[in-house]
Structures are given as C-alpha cells and as structure tokens.
Amino acid sequence: MRQLWTDENSWKTRDPVLCFLDTETTSTRTWKCGVWQIAGCIVDTRVEDDTWFNLHLQLFAGDEVDEEALRVGGVTREEIEGFAPPSAVYRYLTNEFNSRVRAFTKPDKMHLVGWNVGFDREVMESFWKKNQERRRLVRRIKKAEPLALDYCLRDLISFSNV
Secondary structure, three states, X not given: OOOOOOOOOHHHHOOOEEEEEEEEEXXXXXXXXXXXXEEEXXXXXXXXXXXXXXXXXXXXXXXXXXXXXXXXXXXXXHHHHXXXXXXXXXXXXXXHXXXXXXXXXXXXXXXXXXXXXXXXXXXHHHHHHHOOOOOOOOOOOOOOOHHHHHHHHHHHHHHHOO
C-alpha cells in the first residue's frame, strides 16, 4: 500500500482525489439491484497518479434481476455467473480506496464524479452493505454540473488517448 502522507498534518492542505465512476446493474432500484460491472478511474491529483478499473462481478443471492436491464446492458445471466465473486471485487476496491484516502479522517475524502452519480453512489453503498461493510463508502460528494462533467470526461478521454 502506498503512503502518500509525508507528515501527520499533510492531509489538511491536500488536493482532491477524484473517482470517475459508472456502474451497470440488474435493476434501477438501488437497494435491491445487483451490480455486475463497476468501472472508472481514480485520479489522485496530489501525485498525478491515476488507476483505471473495469470490474465484472457475480450477483449476490437475492439480488433483483430485471430482464430488460440485462438486455440494455448486453449481458446474460450465464455471463454474469462466470464473473469474479463480489468479495474479490470488494477487496480490490477497498485496497484502492484506502491507499488514497484515510477512511476516518473527516476532511480526507474521495469525490465521486459521473453522470447521474447519485445513482452510482447508492448502488455502491448497497454493494458495501452486502459485503458487511457498515460505514459509508463516501461521506461527502462534490456533485459536478453536467457541463462541468462533460469537460472533465472530455479532458480525461483526451488525456488517456481513448
């Protein structure tokens, strides 16, 4: 795990950590749906470091599955069953997030950025709870206006040569 803090008080003046996030789910009801894809990019502006991820995962038993949502997502139940277990994806994301922010230091938070990011935040909180995580994934969110988000995504895409 990387140590990004040079001294005990360096987090007070730090630049933000941004997480561009998108989830694909089996329903639009965030508290009942299953998430089968979590994709995004964590941008740590302090050290000019970014980490891209595109994670496919199985559903939990009891997750709501809407056939229309699967059709729109272009995935079948059989394909989802072949994805990674949710616990492995949870461990990977937890390690990535914890390497960039201190979970219990109030001002040190990751900022979610995305289109309709409120939905993705609720999906991720539900995913965390299903993994027996009791604290919230993100306690403070900076919401981007759609125009600002459009510029952020365009810059991110041009920067990564996608």
